[in-house]
Every structure is written in C-alpha cells, then in structure tokens.
Amino acid sequence: MENPYEEQQQATIARILSTVAKLNESMLHLNRSISANNPDLALPKQETNTYNVKVSETVELWTSLQRGTRHNLESTGGMHEAV
Known part of the structure; x- marks a missing residue:
C-alpha cells in the first residue's frame, strides 16, 4: 500500500535538507571569519x-x-517517539 503523503513528505524533507x-x-563561513588561529581570514567588524x-535570521527560519x-506531523498523526 502506497503512502498517500509520500510526495508531500519528500518535498518537506527536501526543504529541510536545503535549509540545513x-x-x-x-556556520562554516562564520567559523572561518572569527577564527583566532587565522587572523588573515577574519572579516571586518561591520561585515x-x-x-x-x-x-x-537563519536561526529564526530554522x-x-x-x-x-x-x-x-502531530496534526497528521505522523509524529513518532524518538528512537
């Protein structure tokens, strides 16, 4: 039996993966910009x-x-206990 929500779930997962x-x-860019070991890579203060x-804004979006x-997930009954 096919999952009637599979297409919607795949779209949601794709959006989540893109956001992550x-x-x-x-985060990689931020780590490089504030790296104490590489001051040459540091960004100017305003930047x-x-x-x-x-x-x-990314945190708020996430x-x-x-x-x-x-x-x-809760409204569709798709929420399961964490493994």
Missing part, C-alpha cells in the same frame, strides 16, 4: 555584524520550520 545545507555553509544578523514541521 545553507545553515552548515553559514561580521551584518553576517551575524543573517545568522540570526526554528519556525521546526515548529511547522512538528505541527504538521
């Missing part, structure tokens, strides 16, 4: 502040996505 990939890329705002996903 962007978050990982942002770092701008980047911090973008990281905050939190919102997580809440929405949890709500959808």
